[in-house]
Amino acid sequence: MTTPALLIQCPLWGFVPPISLAQLTASMTRAGLPARAVDLNIGLFHRRGAGHRHTWAWENNTIWLDDAVVADVLGAHDDYIVSSCVDPLPEDAPSLAGFSVNECSMRSSLHVARRVKALRPKAFVLFGGQAFAEPERIERCLRSGVVDAVALGDGEETVVDVARSLSQGRAPESCPGLRVLRGGAVVSTGEREPVDLDALPFLDYAALDLAAYDVPDNLYQRSLMIMASRGCIRRCEFCGNRAPWEGYRFMSGRRIYDEIRHQLAAHPGRFSELKFYDIVVNGDMRRIRELCELIIADPSVKLSWEEVNCVVRPEMDLKTLRLMRAAGCRRITYGIESGSDRVLRLMRKGQTAAMAERVLRDTHQAGLVATANFMFGYPGETEADFEETLEFARRVHPFVDMFYPSRTFVTMEPLSPMARRREELGVDDGHDVYWSTRDGTNTYPVRLARYERFSRLLKELGANESPGVNSSLELWRWSSLAQYHEQRGDARQARLCYEECLKLDPDGALVRARLARLKEAAS
Ligand code: SF4
Incomplete structure (x- = not known):
């Protein structure tokens, strides 16, 4: 049976239902527009077999930045790609192939888009997602000849608008929120207001085959994934995650609670954990308290909140942390990054080592599991600064349940403020992970050596170091x-x-x- 709209997730994505497909499908359904979600990532993983799990490990994500690898993996499963991403689209009528794209799925999305365009020339290929906060990527995709438009910002209303235009025989290129090629130049079709997160329809997880995510050792198998905010309240120099969004927007505690209730009723017995896909969950403390109070008052909501990304802030006091614990919060992840105030200032992290130490202690005392992320070799970090980080780890290890030292140490994330200041920071213009300072004092092996010293210290202290995700x-x-x-x-x-x-x-x-x-x- 054909469908006028496919919403596609290509590798690399995790072993969790792609939240963007669940959100976009819900928006299409509410608008009365038929659409089908295709998680090619999980489909290819199953076809490839468990022996290739290494290829899907997130810490190996650079594999998917290699055109030869993508051509090899996807080329071996062309029949599957055609049957799921081409055959459902009508041959003789306009249709929509929408791709949710991140940096690591860019090449695979282009590969699949090429197949769609070759076999369904009437299909309108729309790319969107967080990858397009970088203008150069928009241009590259549009000039590939297989992408008709790139959606910027919140995609929910744009996808609906494009699908409706196609169904009514209008030119989708006139919908606001897009970048298209006109006369050889990339042009905007007009800006679109950010969506009101409270007004979004509930995620449509029924559009995906949830059993496909029952992968052995998948930590998130029973997780209800929700995204209840966009953006961040901080402006850390090294962070590219917040770039797709201006400022910080969030759902109210009531709206999050309603979503949880809806999903529990729609998928009985499926979810035992709650996983926020937000880059920061405690950006607004009022909504956190409101959500906690609603959950505590409702005995039917019993979910363990796992890996809750929180910023270190003064309001994360013992009373608030106990409230979160009572509502089901179990694990909080903090970006501690360094034990040196000088480095934290260089990072514009918005916290001090003393504040981080107090929050970690209170988190532990409230009965929560604290995970602390660390970085090594931030530009400007000296040996003395690194020693302060080691000293910090010695002080906090009794109340940190899991240390998560970054395995890329410090990445020059292309969308981060730091990456734009490479010249000023004395960083060469080489690889984002394997960069060096021009004076040769900060190289990848130097950062690796610091990481290894940190890791050895954790062993001596008997502290837990996260083993990495999948390899x-x-x-x-x-x-x-x-x-x-x-x-x-x-x-x-x-x-x-x-x-x-x-x-x-x-x-x-x-x-x-x-x-x-x-x-x-x-x-
Ligand atoms: S690193 Fe975390 S706190 Fe800092 S800007 Fe990024 S998401 Fe926000």
């Missing part, structure tokens, strides 16, 4: 060093590191392919 730490270490040397043009060192990878994972097809490429280039 072995040792494999990650050699694989990332190999990529670092490859990026720096040191093929010999890269080969040695890839060979170490193969000792740990002899079936590593991607590593073999990279090794073969290096050997071929050397011959």
